[in-house]
Amino acid sequence: MKLFSCRRILGVAMVLASLIAGGCGRDYYAEPAAPAVVVKDTGGSAKGDFGPPQGEPIKAVLTSPPMVPPATGRNAPAKVVVELDVAEKEMPISEGVTYTFWTFGGTVPGSFIRVRQGDTVEFHLRNLPDSKMPHNIDLHGVTGPGGGAASSFTAPGHASQFTFKALNAGLYVYHCATAPVGMHIANGMYGLILVEPPEGMPKVDREYYVMQGDFYTAGKYREKGHQGFDMQKGIDENPTYVLFNGMEGSMTGDKALTAKVGENVRLYVGNGGPNLVSSFHVIGEIFDKVWYEGGTQFQQNVQTTLIPAGGAAIMEFHLEVPGSYVIVDHSIFRAFNKGALAILKADGPENKAIYSGKEVDEVYLGDRAAPNLAAVATATQSASVGELTVEQQVEAGKALFAGTCSACHQSNGEGLPGVFPPLAKSDYFAADPQKLPQVILHGLTGPVTVSGKEFDSVMPPMSQLTDDEVANISTYVLNSWGNPGGRVTKEEAAKMRQVAPAITAEAH
Amino acid sequence: MFRSVVYLMMALVGGNVFADADWVPLRGGAFLSALNYEDVDRIQVAPFALQVRPVTNAEFFAFVSTHPQWRRNKVPSVFAELRYLSHWAGPLELGAQADPQQPVVQVSWFAAAAYCEAHHARLPTWTEWEFAAASDATRSDARADPRWRERILEWYSKPSNKPLSHVGSTPPNVYGVQDMHGLVWEWTEDFSALLVDSDNRSQGDPDQAQFCGAGSLATRDRDNYAVLMRIAMLSSLDAEDTTANLGFRCAKDLK
Numbered sequence: 001m002k003l004f005s006c007r008r009i010l011g012v013a014m015v016l017a018s019l020i021a022g023g024c025g026r027d028y029y030a031e032p033a034a035p036a037v038v039v040k041d042t043g044g045s046a047k048g049d050f051g052p053p054q055g056e057p058i059k060a061v062l063t064s065p066p067m068v069p070p071a072t073g074r075n076a077p078a079k080v081v082v083e084l085d086v087a088e089k090e091m092p093i094s095e096g097v098t099y100t101f102w103t104f105g106g107t108v109p110g111s112f113i114r115v116r117q118g119d120t121v122e123f124h125l126r127n128l129p130d131s132k133m134p135h136n137i138d139l140h141g142v143t144g145p146g147g148g149a150a151s152s153f154t155a156p157g158h159a160s161q162f163t164f165k166a167l168n169a170g171l172y173v174y175h176c177a178t179a180p181v182g183m184h185i186a187n188g189m190y191g192l193i194l195v196e197p198p199e200g201m202p203k204v205d206r207e208y209y210v211m212q213g214d215f216y217t218a219g220k221y222r223e224k225g226h227q228g229f230d231m232q233k234g235i236d237e238n239p240t241y242v243l244f245n246g247m248e249g250s251m252t253g254d255k256a257l258t259a260k261v262g263e264n265v266r267l268y269v270g271n272g273g274p275n276l277v278s279s280f281h282v283i284g285e286i287f288d289k290v291w292y293e294g295g296t297q298f299q300q301n302v303q304t305t306l307i308p309a310g311g312a313a314i315m316e317f318h319l320e321v322p323g324s325y326v327i328v329d330h331s332i333f334r335a336f337n338k339g340a341l342a343i344l345k346a347d348g349p350e351n352k353a354i355y356s357g358k359e360v361d362e363v364y365l366g367d368r369a370a371p372n373l374a375a376v377a378t379a380t381q382s383a384s385v386g387e388l389t390v391e392q393q394v395e396a397g398k399a400l401f402a403g404t405c406s407a408c409h410q411s412n413g414e415g416l417p418g419v420f421p422p423l424a425k426s427d428y429f430a431a432d433p434q435k436l437p438q439v440i441l442h443g444l445t446g447p448v449t450v451s452g453k454e455f456d457s458v459m460p461p462m463s464q465l466t467d468d469e470v471a472n473i474s475t476y477v478l479n480s481w482g483n484p485g486g487r488v489t490k491e492e493a494a495k496m497r498q499v500a501p502a503i504t505a506e507a508h
Numbered sequence: 509m510f511r512s513v514v515y516l517m518m519a520l521v522g523g524n525v526f527a528d529a530d531w532v533p534l535r536g537g538a539f540l541s542a543l544n545y546e547d548v549d550r551i552q553v554a555p556f557a558l559q560v561r562p563v564t565n566a567e568f569f570a571f572v573s574t575h576p577q578w579r580r581n582k583v584p585s586v587f588a589e590l591r592y593l594s595h596w597a598g599p600l601e602l603g604a605q606a607d608p609q610q611p612v613v614q615v616s617w618f619a620a621a622a623y624c625e626a627h628h629a630r631l632p633t634w635t636e637w638e639f640a641a642a643s644d645a646t647r648s649d650a651r652a653d654p655r656w657r658e659r660i661l662e663w664y665s666k667p668s669n670k671p672l673s674h675v676g677s678t679p680p681n682v683y684g685v686q687d688m689h690g691l692v693w694e695w696t697e698d699f700s701a702l703l704v705d706s707d708n709r710s711q712g713d714p715d716q717a718q719f720c721g722a723g724s725l726a727t728r729d730r731d732n733y734a735v736l737m738r739i740a741m742l743s744s745l746d747a748e749d750t751t752a753n754l755g756f757r758c759a760k761d762l763k
Contacts, residue, residue, distance in 0.1 A: 088667050088668070089667055089669070090667045090669065100665050100666060100667045129591065129751070129752055130668050130669065130752050131668070131751075132664065132667070132668045132693075132753050133664070133737070133740075133741065134740060134741055134744030134745075153744055154744065155741075155744040155745050155749055155751060156751040156752065156753065157591055157749075157750070157751055157752070158749070178740055179736045179737060179739075179740040180736055180737065183661075183664075183737075187665075228661075228662050228665045228666070229661065229664075229665040231657070231658070231661055232654065232658075
């Protein structure tokens with residue numbers, strides 16, 4: 001069946017283009033063939049019924065995050081059978097912290113569902129017998145009151161069935177709508193259903209499924225043990241955790257998303273809420289395309305895209321430079337203090353023409369007189385007359401650490417699990433304090449084991465620091481957060497600067 | 509080995525209602541339900557007696573021993589679905605998965621009602637249940653206390669992957685009743701009249717016929733999630749349904 005499609009050119013855009021062209025000396029827009037803004041009118045749901053399903057019913061392939069099912073690859077409407085199990089289960093929400101999640105398909109977010117516009121979807125919602133609660137499902141891709149909620153209200157140990165025709169193409173959130181709705185969503189009951197347009201999505205090399213959600217635990221962020229749900233925090237919209245894919249560290253370290261330089265990557269990103277709106281951003285990438293709000297049009301060249309609670313977006317980018325790309329909610333305290341952080345790791349050859357890495361390291365004394373660096377000045381002065389004490393080194397190192405190191409290793413020295421190793425109570429330095437100036441001056445790349453945890457990321461050399469500064473930061477670290485104490489001198493730092501080549505990961 | 513348990517239980521439930529510790533009288537009175545009633549503000553709850561604890565596996569075992577038609581291999585499927593007493597080792601054997609002192613679960617409304625009838629009693633109405641459950645250890649109505657709600661929600665947020673506790677393991681409320689919260693869901697006589705919409709969010713739709721039977725789907729106290737969830741649970745069920753967390757206790761009129 002051929003989809004009726006109507007294209008019209010936006011006159012407004014043409015006028016705007018000519019205005020811009022007139023305003024600057026060169027006429028970029030004079031070419032008659034220059035593309036104006038073209039808006040495709042899909043006709044919406046009224047044009048979304050492609051007739052009765054063809055062929056045998058197809059069982060939908062459901063995937064757990066961060067994976068996405070393969071394209072339907074069909075050019076005719078089909079009957080698609082979706083079987084989704086509701087499971088209430090205890091799972092980790094952060095390291096050493098468990099939470100009772102309510103799930104669609106055993107994961108948070110729930111299984112990814114992929115159908116084609118015009119498909120008839122026979123939906124089976126099965127609530128496992130040991131569930132405590134009744135549940136249902138509202139799919140935003142359903143045309144009909146409640147989105148399927150009333151038709152799928154299912155007691156523990158029961159299964160419900162309803163059928164809908166997917167009339168609108170797009171990326172849609174689904175979620176539980178049983179009382180109290182906020183609690184069911186806060187416990188992880190949401191996921192995404194992609195309704196492909198008839199022509200399918202453009203081909204890319206990789207597709208991933210990421211969904212943000214906010215969580216409300218009785219205990220504080222990272223308070224160990226099993227944490228219950230805190231209704232009052234939910235009502236106050238004051239989350240303890242803001243997470244991608246239901247767990248802090250769900251996509252970092254070994255579980256980071258992967259891709260290769262030269263590939264096109266597409267992310268299907270939803271926001272389950274229940275409360276927060278996401279300012280979705282990938283550090284170091286620019287989205288070449290964003291199908292904003294999960295709809296049909298795409299915007300191009302976007303830094304950060306807004307995803308409402310109960311909404312979604314599709315974004316695509318081409319990878320030119322290898323390295324780790326950090327995925328965050330750019331409401332940035334959520335990323336570094338509530339867990340909304342994931343990694344996409346791109347492998348491949350460097351491309352210095354596009355991104356050089358650090359080219360210049362030089363001392364810049366512009367703000368050295370600032371009051372917060374008074375301790376540094378004192379230490380420098382004492383060092384010059386040979387009267388530097390460990391205490392002065394620690395004071396100076398503390399100020400320098402706050403400026404140079406704490407962004408990654410955190411001001412409490414605990415780092416970020418799976419991303420930045422801890423310096424606090426670190427067995428790595430306890431064994432050999434000289435590793436401190438070594439790593440500061442020469443960086444550390446690749447796998448490393450610190451206090452029993454594996455890390456695999458990149459710390460660039462901090463060789464812009466003077467020997468004094470390296471010695472003071474090292475001494476501060478050695479004398480902080482339960483580390484064994486000790487001292488690194490300016491002379492040792494100077495020696496380390498000369499001897500060691502750039503180190504990569506060592507065997508431990 | 510269950511003969512002695514059966515004997516003991518029959519002795520307990522067979523006696524005078526107020527001679528043993530299994531029942532307590534509740535005076536009733538004017539009560540503000542979490543449900544909205546069309547015609548009255550407060551509803552009048554008549555005096556009634558309530559079992560102190562939910563019915564146990566041992567007690568229900570005694571019942572099916574003397575009422576063979578309620579054994580799981582005898583009961584018609586219109587009265588109890590497939591999973592009725594499925595956690596028992598056999599039709600007349602509790603086994604390892606059903607501790608005698610755990611509340612009986614996987615019981616249908618029909619079976620629960622028959623049990624109570626056999627004991628010259630009935631299931632409590634929703635209002636009676638709600639009346640008794642509104643209290644805590646010192647107050648007859650603790651519902652406005654956020655801590656009361658938090659305690660109840662805490663049970664909701666625990667997974668049911670561990671065996672149920674024995675009955676009587678939560679502190680008695682002001683009436684001496686135990687386990688109203690924190691152990692199992694419980695059937696009420698009029699559960700099917702709790703017309704909560706299966707899509708909770710449509711509660712505010714004035715076009716819908718919201719008033720019918722005892723309860724309406726418009727709740728008075730929308731913040732009271734603790735009560736709302738129990739109503740939602742009951743309204744998702746049919747009378748032959750059973751679940752792994754649903755039990756019951758009996759009530760009686762007091763003249």
